[in-house]
Amino acid sequence: MSTKSTKRAGTPVGERWTEIASADLREAGYRSSKRRAAVIELLASQACVLSAAEMSELLRERGTPVGIATIYRTLELLAQRGLVHRLEMGTDPARFEAAMPTGENHHHHVVCNRCGEVTPFVDPDLERAIGKLEKRLDHSIGAHEVVLRGGCPDCMGAR
Amino acid sequence: MSTKSTKRAGTPVGERWTEIASADLREAGYRSSKRRAAVIELLASQACVLSAAEMSELLRERGTPVGIATIYRTLELLAQRGLVHRLEMGTDPARFEAAMPTGENHHHHVVCNRCGEVTPFVDPDLERAIGKLEKRLDHSIGAHEVVLRGGCPDCMGAR
DNA sequence: GTCGATGCAAAGAATTTGCAGGACC
């Protein structure tokens, strides 16, 4: 009951997402390729957000170097199809993460003001409030983002 | 009862904020200057967020041209002191807005996916949910941002 | 074979920084 629900977030979407994303692209008429598959697999294996540069680095380490332009192109493609979410982190490069089209891994983030660490969390009350809010606004709402900023446990005390 | 609470948001902070901001800088040892005052006054007069480029344009129109570098420097200064909030809007340039240090004009934004229009709103339930959430997380939370994305009334229907 | 996918290098944007001159206290 006092279990932190942050535990539920931050889990890699894994193989299921890999398959969903691959199938989605295939059905939409895109070709499959080694590099694209490598990017998808990398995204699926990550518990947290990554910048394009970090992906480039990791892909090289994994033995499948992919040009940064291709990484950006792949991310844009996946983001358009709702399979990837792009998070803007202030002045820093954007970070990306896999998203289930069903919304089943839906979550938000806490960012440390000091070290920049990004921690995912889920909160049903928050989602409920946003759900009610959507009905009240004139806008139709397709997505929402919540970012909390503060000191992470390690940096706590400093500002 | 069915009054949209969006009405409460989107009001310029006005002269009071101008005074608070000016006093804050003065007390912190910064000098007052015509350009800086012009930026502060512009921010105080705006109901909505502005990019640095837009401010440059408006300041020129108002007869007090200010270099874009100075605008960025002033905004950074004010943001550090919590008098200005910086909003990242996807790939677009960041937008800035005046913020009362007391939090009394606290609000969030809905962004139209199509035309990019930014509309402020306030929602007590949402704030309540975030307040409870803060107590639960290991992080100390100093600020939070919520962005909803969807179609504004004018663009409704399109995606 | 055709057309999409890729890498490299160049282009673009947004924001920051160095530096010389002007303004404020």
Add this chain to the structure above:
DNA sequence: GGTCCTGCAAATTCTTTGCATCGAC
């Protein structure tokens, strides 16, 4: 008068694009 403030131009950083080539179907 010393120091902060400014503008301009140059530098940075992130992201996108053009183009020739390679690979998938």
